[in-house]
Amino acid sequence: MTKPYQYQITGTKFLVDKQRCILADDMGLGKTKMALDALQQVNARRTLIICPKTAISVWANSDENNPGEIEKWLGWDYTIVDGDNRVAKAQYPTRITIISYSMFIGRGTPNYVLDVMCKQPWDVIIFDEAHKLKNRKTKTFKSAKRLRHAVPFKYIFCVSATPVLNRPEELWPLLHMIDPKQYSSFWGWVDKYCTTKPAWYNKRAIEIIGIARPQQLKADAGPLILRRMKEDVWEDMPEKTYQDITVDLLPPQRKVYDQMKQEMYTMLKNGEIVDAINTLALGIRLKQIAVSPDMLDVKSTELTGAKFDVLDDIIAGTDQKIVVFSQFSRAITRLYAKYGKTATILYGETTDVERKAAITRFQTDPNTQLFLTTTQSGGQSITLTAGTIAVFLDLLWTPKLNDQAADRIHRRGQTKPVTIINLVAKDTIESYIQKVLDSKNAMFDSIIPTVSAKTVRNYFGVC
Numbered sequence: 001m002t003k004p005y006q007y008q009i010t011g012t013k014f015l016v017d018k019q020r021c022i023l024a025d026d027m028g029l030g031k032t033k034m035a036l037d038a039l040q041q042v043n044a045r046r047t048l049i050i051c052p053k054t055a056i057s058v059w060a061n062s063d064e065n066n067p068g069e070i071e072k073w074l075g076w077d078y079t080i081v082d083g084d085n086r087v088a089k090a091q092y093p094t095r096i097t098i099i100s101y102s103m104f105i106g107r108g109t110p111n112y113v114l115d116v117m118c119k120q121p122w123d124v125i126i127f128d129e130a131h132k133l134k135n136r137k138t139k140t141f142k143s144a145k146r147l148r149h150a151v152p153f154k155y156i157f158c159v160s161a162t163p164v165l166n167r168p169e170e171l172w173p174l175l176h177m178i179d180p181k182q183y184s185s186f187w188g189w190v191d192k193y194c195t196t197k198p199a200w201y202n203k204r205a206i207e208i209i210g211i212a213r214p215q216q217l218k219a220d221a222g223p224l225i226l227r228r229m230k231e232d233v234w235e236d237m238p239e240k241t242y243q244d245i246t247v248d249l250l251p252p253q254r255k256v257y258d259q260m261k262q263e264m265y266t267m268l269k270n271g272e273i274v275d276a277i278n279t280l281a282l283g284i285r286l287k288q289i290a291v292s293p294d295m296l297d298v299k300s301t302e303l304t305g306a307k308f309d310v311l312d313d314i315i316a317g318t319d320q321k322i323v324v325f326s327q328f329s330r331a332i333t334r335l336y337a338k339y340g341k342t343a344t345i346l347y348g349e350t351t352d353v354e355r356k357a358a359i360t361r362f363q364t365d366p367n368t369q370l371f372l373t374t375t376q377s378g379g380q381s382i383t384l385t386a387g388t389i390a391v392f393l394d395l396l397w398t399p400k401l402n403d404q405a406a407d408r409i410h411r412r413g414q415t416k417p418v419t420i421i422n423l424v425a426k427d428t429i430e431s432y433i434q435k436v437l438d439s440k441n442a443m444f445d446s447i448i449p450t451v452s453a454k455t456v457r458n459y460f461g462v463c
Helices: 006-018 031-041 053-059 069-073 086-090 101-105 112-117 139-150 168-178 186-193 214-224 251-269 276-291 306-316 329-342 352-364 399-406 429-447 453-460
Strands: 020-023 047-051 078-081 096-100 124-128 155-159 194-199 202-211 240-247 322-326 343-346 370-374 389-392 418-425
Touching: 006 020, 006 031, 020 031, 020 168, 020 214, 031 069, 031 124, 031 155, 047 053, 047 101, 053 069, 053 096, 053 101, 053 352, 078 086, 086 096, 086 112, 096 101, 101 112, 101 139, 112 139, 124 139, 139 168, 155 168, 168 186, 168 202, 168 214, 168 429, 186 194, 186 202, 186 214, 202 429, 214 429, 240 306, 251 276, 276 429, 306 322, 306 329, 306 389, 306 418, 322 329, 329 343, 329 370, 343 352, 352 370, 389 399, 399 429, 418 429
Parallel strands: 020 155, 047 096, 047 124, 078 096, 124 155, 240 418, 322 370, 322 389, 343 370, 389 418
Antiparallel strands: 194 202
16 A cells, blocks of 8 residues: 655644644645545544535545555445435445535425434534535535534544635635534624625625735734645656647637627627626626637527637647546537547536546547637546646636646646646637636635745654
8 A cells, every 4th residue: 555645644643633724735645645644533423525526536436447545555344425315325334425516405395314314323424625614604514513513523624725615704714613612603704804895786785805914814814724835745746737829719700709899889889787696697698609609599500709729729739638628518529529439528417437447548549639618617626637728718717727627637646747828819808807817816825824834844853
């Protein structure tokens, strides 16, 4: 069995010593292994793991050629709660129980699965991809909160490389889960750390616009959070290079884009009521046109955007394996129709069996050059280190999700330099998106403490 790296030993010790904390290490540093090592050290009798559906096979996978982390590091018995007998499975007394967030929150009322979970003698709970709890108003957080207060957990591990995605207030639900006494009041937390203003849609409502005391928040929450970056713990980490390629829209594409943009301006100028949902929909249409105007037609099978000409050149100009990301499944499925013989695909409609086969084929088949995936489906909980180039046809509004997707190829097991290419349509909404992403990244860095390279070397050690 492979020995853990020194930084992983330290991460495990952090989980065990703190008991209730946030492990926010950079993508690819082995947070799953550290959590499992912590279970072994505390000799956990009953552990509940709540994770995205796509991550279940990472934790538990009976495939002999590709075992899950539990099989690989612990060998303990486990139950996956799914299917029609999910209530019975939730009561099954294995050492580890795994359930997806969607199954955990259930469908309808009452939620019998949650009812059963709240009566089990768990001594450890792991929230994998814990940023799923970020919105205190959602059923996901409310279900987690009910579980948190129903069972006297000794250990709670919130595991996520992206504990804050878009707004500073997303940190409070995680802090509340691990220390509900210290962080009992959301608005008390806002008053202490955040800047606010009257909401534009309701002057009696409050809108949180930023962090007023980032250093104070770091000092207060810092002892509960451990975050380290790959470059600080891996001296032999292959280089990662970012490259933005500016793309001029094709004349017909530019015409469609400008027409859509003018329609938006006209609506606003005429004082028409444009609610948030309609505004988002219009923004998505502009993003689709920037990729390909044919994306607006669900019946079309064409891809005529300028970005695809650039992508064709990238593919033709190298024999390296390439992962292509887009938030739009239409772009991915149409690319697959074009490159199917040398490509594999992963998107929202891909089954678990197909998902495993797609990853294995890309990782092992020398004739499969392309892995085509939506950023949402392929952006987390998988390893694609056979690839050395990642191409983004478009970016999500959340920077850490884009980073998380890019790090599918830049993680432990990668031995070659990697290149992350972002195709940016000139004079479009994508320029504004980049500014928003930069602002959100700055906010994240201002409130989430990161252990410095010097500290890692002096106190944690590097293998």
